[in-house]
Each structure stands twice: as structure tokens, then as C-alpha cells.
Amino acid sequence: MKIEILMKRSVLIILLFCLIVQFSEAQLWRMRRYEAVVGFGPSLFFGDIGGYSRTENILGFKDMSFLQTRFDFNFSLKYRISQKLNARLSLTYGVLHATDERGSNEGREYESSISILEPALIGEYYFIKNKAESSYLFIKGRSPGFGGFFKSLDFYAFTGIGGLSYTVRGNDNLVNYGLKPGGFTAVIPVGLGSTLAYTPNFNFGVELGGRYSFSDNLDGYSNIQFSRSKDVYYFFNFTITYKLKTGANGLPSFR
Numbered sequence: 001m002k003i004e005i006l007m008k009r010s011v012l013i014i015l016l017f018c019l020i021v022q023f024s025e026a027q028l029w030r031m032r033r034y035e036a037v038v039g040f041g042p043s044l045f046f047g048d049i050g051g052y053s054r055t056e057n058i059l060g061f062k063d064m065s066f067l068q069t070r071f072d073f074n075f076s077l078k079y080r081i082s083q084k085l086n087a088r089l090s091l092t093y094g095v096l097h098a099t100d101e102r103g104s105n106e107g108r109e110y111e112s113s114i115s116i117l118e119p120a121l122i123g124e125y126y127f128i129k130n131k132a133e134s135s136y137l138f139i140k141g142r143s144p145g146f147g148g149f150f151k152s153l154d155f156y157a158f159t160g161i162g163g164l165s166y167t168v169r170g171n172d173n174l175v176n177y178g179l180k181p182g183g184f185t186a187v188i189p190v191g192l193g194s195t196l197a198y199t200p201n202f203n204f205g206v207e208l209g210g211r212y213s214f215s216d217n218l219d220g221y222s223n224i225q226f227s228r229s230k231d232v233y234y235f236f237n238f239t240i241t242y243k244l245k246t247g248a249n250g251l252p253s254f255r
Contacts, residue, residue, distance in 0.1 A: 030080075030246060031245060031246055032080075032200070032243040032244060032245055032246060033079060033080045033244075033246045034077070034078070034079060034080075034243070034244040034246065035077070035078040035079075035080070035086075035203075035241050035242065035243050035244065036075075036076075036077060036078075036241070036242045036244065037074075037075070037076040037077075037078060037088075037239055037240070037241045037242075038073075038074070038075055038239065038240050039072075039073070039074035039075075039076070039207065039235075039237035039238065039239040039240075040071070040072065040073050040074065040237060040238060041071070041072065041235060041236045041237040041238050042069050042070070042071055042072075042235075042236055043069065043070050043071055043072045043094045043095065043096055043233060043234065043235050044068055044069055044233065044234045044236075045068055045070075045096035045097060045098055045114070045218070045219070045231070045232075045233045046068075046231065046232045046233065046234075047098050047216075047218055047219035047221070047231040047232075048098075048216065048219060048221050048222060048223060048231070049098035049099065049100055049108075049110045049111070049112060049174075049219045049220075049221050050068060050098050050099050050100050050101070050102065068097055068098060068099065069097070070094065070095040070096055070097045070113075071094060071095060072092055072093065072094030072095070072116075072235050072237070073092070073093050073094065074090060074091070074092040074093075074235070074237060074239075075090075075091050075092075076088050076089065076090040076091070076122075077089045078124070078241075083126075083129060084125060084126040084127075084129055085123070085124070085125055085126070086123070086124040086126075086156075087121075087122075087123060087124075088121070088122040088123070088124055088158070088160075089119075089120075089121060089122075090118075090119065090120045090121075090122055090162070090189075091117075091118070091119050091120075092116070092117070092118040092119075092120070092235070093115075093116070093117055093118075094115075094116050094118070094235070095113065095114065095115055095116070096113075096114040096116060096218065096219075096233050097112070097113055097114070098110075098111065098112050098114070098219040099111040099112075108173065109171070109173045110170070110171065110173055110174045110177070110221060111170065111171040111173075111174065112168050112169065112170040112171070112174055112179075112219045112220045112221070113168070113169045113170075114166050114167070114168050114169075114182075114218055114219060114220075115166065115167045115169075116164055116165070116166045116233075117164075117165045117166075118162050118163065118164050118165075118187065118211070119162060119163055120160055120161065120162025120163070120187070120189055121160050121161060121162070122158050122159065122160035122162075122189055123158060123159065123160055124156045124157070124158045124193075125156060125157050125158070126154050126155065126156040127155060127156065127157065128153070128154060128155040128156075129154055130151060130152050130153055130154050130195075130196075130197045131151040131152075132151055132152040132197040133197055133200075149196075152196055152197045152198070153194060153195070153196055153197075154194060154195045154196075154197070154203075154205075155192070155193075155194050156192070156193050156194075156195075157191070157192055157193075158189065158190070158191055158192075158193065158209070159188065159189060159190045159191075160188075160189050161186065161187075161188060161189075162186070162187045162188075162189055162211070163184060163185070163186055163187065164184065164185050164186070164187045164211070164213060164215075164218075165182075165183075165184050166182050166183065166184075166185075166218055167181065167182040168180065168181055168182050168217075168218070168219065168220035170220050170221075174220060174221060177221065179220045179221070180217045180220045180221070180222070181220065182220075183215065183217065185213050185214045185215035185218075186213070186214045187211045187212065187213045187214070188211070188212045189209050189210070189211050190209065190210050190212065191207060191208050191209030191210055192207070192208055192209075193205055193206065193207035193208070193209075193239075194206055194207075195239070195241065200243070201242060201243055202240070202241065202242060202243070203239075203240075203241035203243070204238075204239065204240060204241070205238070205239040205241065206236070206237065206238055206239065207235070207236070207237045207239055208234070208235070208236050208237075209234065209235050209237075210232060210233070210234050211232065211233050211234070211235070212230065212232055213230050213231050213232065213233075214230060215230060215231060216229075216230050216231055217231075218231040218233070219231065
């Protein structure tokens with residue numbers, strides 16, 4: 001009789017433990033719904049100045065050069081709608097560069113430098129979610145170690161809508177041709193990223209994103225005869241994420 005009672009109690013304890021663990025795992029992401037993210041890295045521009053013609057550069061790899069590379073800085077606020085879906089409000093400042101020094105139009109000698117400010121609203125979908133956030137030991141601050149590295153990785157895709165305010169400075173040749181000094185246009189961000197859940201409070205990551213603009217004048221130059229597509233630019237960013245605790249009122253807590 002005593003053995004039966006002990007067995008029933010053991011089974012009950014195990015069931016309760018399993019339910020508690022499942023419940024805690026389902027709620028862990030809710031504890032830190034808000035995230036502040038800083039990103040920085042190189043920017044690469046593809047416009048009408050510089051680059052090779054399509055017949056010389058079928059896949060576009062020859063257009064990737066150090067001469068066209070500059071930098072960007074980004075600050076974002078994220079809200080975790082669900083375990084796999086985030087909403088992100090982003091603000092990016094950066095510099096883009098275009099030059100005819102290398103490509104199919106070296107004889108023109110056009111060159112421009114573009115300062116950009118890009119606000120954007122972005123949605124992120126995590127098609128691979130890390131398992132570390134579901135670990136009780138991880139939540140308590142214990143590192144997963146090298147063996148848990150791959151279990152701590154997220155992979156996501158993102159897209160959204162943004163605006164781009166840009167100012168163009170050109171060399172004398174471009175100014176004499178008729179430099180378009182800047183303006184505002186819409187952009188579509190699309191890309192992929194990965195983050196490492198390093199601690200309950202911090203993530204580190206990388207992100208590659210393209211911006212497809214609705215303008216053909218980002219470099220201050222447009223030719224109706226030869227320009228057949230809108231301007232495009234890319235960011236490759238290294239990111240640092242700080243996760244804010246969610247208060248009882250559903251807002252971020254700074255305590």
C-alpha cells in the first residue's frame with residue numbers, strides 16, 4: 001500500500017514538474033519583450049556611377065569593391081510579438097560612395113558621396129530559434145559553453161518599409177553635368193541575420209540587408225537612356241542587443 005502511494009506521489013510530482021517546465025519555457029520570451037540594438041558596419045552602393053556593364057559583369061561580383069565601400073551606424077528598438085516574430089523600429093545614418101574610377105565608364109570621371117538618414121519599420125521572422133532561452137540554467141546566468149554554441153543561435157529573415165533622406169556631394173565633372181543634390185524617397189529593406197544568445201541580457205549578431213530604393217538619383221546622376229533600374233545599397237552590420245525586462249504593465253522596465 002505504501003509503495004503504491006509513493007509511486008502515485010512520484011508520478012504526480014513528475015507530471016507537475018513537466019507542466020511547470022513547459023509553462024516556464026512558453027513564458028520566458030515574454031519576460032524580455034523589448035530589445036535595444038546597436039549596429040555598425042560597411043555599406044556598399046550600386047548606382048549609375050561606377051560599376052561594369054552587364055555584359056562584362058553577369059553576376060555583379062565585379063561591382064563589389066573597396067572604392068565603393070563606406071560605413072553605417074544603426075539604432076533599433078524591437079518588440080517581440082511572439083517567440084518567432086519581432087517588430088522593429090530602425091534608424092540608420094550612413095555614407096554611400098560612387099566613383100567611375102573602376103568600371104565601364106572611367107572616362108567620365110564622375111564621383112559622388114551620399115549622406116543618408118533612413119528610418120524604417122521592419123518585421124523579423126525567426127525561422128530557426130535558439131534553445132538557450134528555454135533553459136532554466138541559461139536564464140539564471142549560466143553560459144551554455146562551447147558545446148551549446150549552436151543551440152544559442154538564431155537565424156531570421158526581415159523586410160519592411162522605410163524612407164531615405166539623402167544629400168549628395170559630387171566632384172566637378174558631376175556638378176558640371178548637372179548634379180542632383182539630394183531628396184527623399186521610399187526604400188524596401190530585405191535581408192537575413194543571425195544572433196547569438198550570449199547571456200539573458202545580451203545578444204551579439206551579424207546582419208546583411210539590401211535596400212531597394214524608389215529613386216534612380218541617389219548618387220546625384222541619372223541617365224534615361226542607359227539607366228534601367230533603381231538604385232540599391234547594402235549594409236553588413238555587426239549588432240549588439242540589450243534585452244529589457246517587461247514590467248507588469250507590459251512596458252519595458254529599467255529597474
